[in-house]
Amino acid sequence: MSVPAEDVIELVDAALAADYTRVRRVGSKIARALTSGDAAAADKLRALMRRRGVPLRASGYAEALPIDMKSRLPLIEEQGWPTVPVFLNGPNQTVVKDFLADAQHIELLSSKGIATRLCVLIAGPPGTGKSLLAGHIAAQLGRPLYTVRLDSVISSLLGDTAKNIRSLFDFVPTKDGVLFLDEMDAIAKLRDDRQELGELKRVVNTVIQGLDSLDDRAVVIAATNHPQLLDTAIWRRFPYKIELDAPDEAVRIDLWRYFLFEDDVTSPHPPLLARASGGLSGADIQTIALAARRQSVLEGHAIDTGAVAWAAYEASAGRPTPPPRGQLTSDQKRTLAIGLVREKGVSQADVARLIGVTRQAVSGYLKEGGDGGG
Ligand SMILES: Nc1ncnc2c1ncn2[C@@H]1O[C@H](COP(=O)(O)OP(=O)(O)O)[C@@H](O)[C@H]1O
Ligand SMILES: [Mg+2]
Incomplete structure (x- = not known):
């Protein structure tokens, strides 16, 4: 039995319209028609449709995302929900919980006339989890996350920036998505970069109008360093504010446990590494931890917690370096032991366990260090 011409025409039409539902329907029909004449081809066709699934970013769909007229770059990206958990301190957890509860009951709150705007401002230095948290909020609400690329929104064409911003606020409500304005301060930087104060004003006004045009259900998250x-x-239009500073000690324990020890609750080391890593961001801790795990896998040894502690202790925020390979030198061990005991208040026994030496060796380091005035 042959395939009817009309099915082939229908198939091509559906493919060009990027209508994947119709492609699958016609595809199944063709597979049925092929079954008696060419069973192998029919199987192959069915396997193909099974394997391919339904692409989320069909071409027609991507074209619908707003773009900058001059650069042709998309103004918005749809991002998947995160796979990494986000660790927050207590007060921030409370803000997030309150926000989610308000968002989930927004119809009730609106009907009583007590809804607030569902707008969250996340402030904090780079690598503290602002983008990650935005992803988690979208995931908790079960809504797609649309991240705005402010670099492309700020158009080289004078006047187009405001137009770009308008198109974002028009687009996101049609998708029931979460609008994530990343690096909000890029807007404020217009003040320095351009002599045109008029444009800054216009852009700020457009953002405000955009925020004011949204209905009660709309969720906007803004992040800024x-x-x-x-x-x-x-600022005033974001009732929910979250300050993500460098993680506190409790959060650093969670970060080490998750990124270095794959959530192994029996490891005694995370609290000690948390002591050693004050001031580092979540991203810094992740970078050091993953480098240590790569080394341990490729070189076939257990994780060298002394080397990790050294990297954590020596790193400055935003500039983590991987743990040194091979054994720490005795100079490094001495410096680390003295630093952890004297500055970070870690006990000598814990330091010994962390860097893999005896307690006597640690007290030896401290005596030597003390004699040297360190
Ligand atoms: N509080 C945190 N909890 C869990 N992971 C974190 C945290 N902060 C940073 N990270 C890790 O660092 C990565 C980068 O963080 P990101 O959200 O991009 O920071 P920001 O947007 O503030 O610059 C995250 O994807 C995550 O793996
Ligand atoms: Mg970010």
Whole structure:
């Protein structure tokens, strides 16, 4: 039995329209028609459709994302929900919980006239989990996350920036998505980069109009490294504020446990590494931990917690270096032992366990260090 011409035409039409539902329907029909004449081809066709699944980013769909007229770059990206958990301190967990509860009951709150805007401002230095948290909020709400690329929104064409911003606020409600304005301070930087103060004003006003045009259900998350640069009128429109500073000790314990020890609750080391890594961001800790795990896998040894502690202790925020390979030198061990005991208040026994030496060796380091005035 042959395939009817009309099915082939229908198939091509559906493919060109990027209508994957119709492609599958016609595909199944063709497979049925092939079964008696060419069973192998029919099987192959069915296997193909099974394997391919349904692409989320069909071409027609990507074209519908707003773009900058000059650069042709998309203004918005749809991002998947995160796979890494986000670790927050207690007060921030409370803000997130309150926000989610309000968002999930927004119809009830609106009907009583007590809904607030579902707008969250996340402030904090780089690598503290702002983008990650935005992803988690979207995931908790079961809504797609649309991240705005502010670099492309700020168009080289004077006047187009405001138009770009308008198109974002028009687009996201049609998808019931979460609008994530990343690096919000890029807008404020217009003040320095361009002599045109008029444009800054226009852009700020467009953001405000955009925020004001949204209905009660709309969720907007903004992230910034420099909250003090934000226009106060924008600032006021975000009732939920989250300050993500460098993680505190409790959060650092969670981060080490998760990224270095794959959530093994029996490891005694995370609290000690947390002591050693004050001031580092979540991203810094992740970088060091994953480098240590790669070394341990490729070189076939257990994780060298002394080398990790050394890397954590020596790193400055935003510039982590991987743990040194091979054994720490005795100089490094001495410096680390003295630093952890004297500055970080870690006990000598814990330091010994962490760097893999005896307690006597640690007290030896301290005596030597003490004699040397260190
Ligand atoms: N609080 C945190 N909890 C869990 N992971 C974190 C945290 N902070 C940073 N990370 C890790 O660092 C990565 C980068 O963080 P990101 O969200 O991009 O930071 P930001 O947007 O603040 O610059 C995250 O994907 C995550 O793996
Ligand atoms: Mg980010």
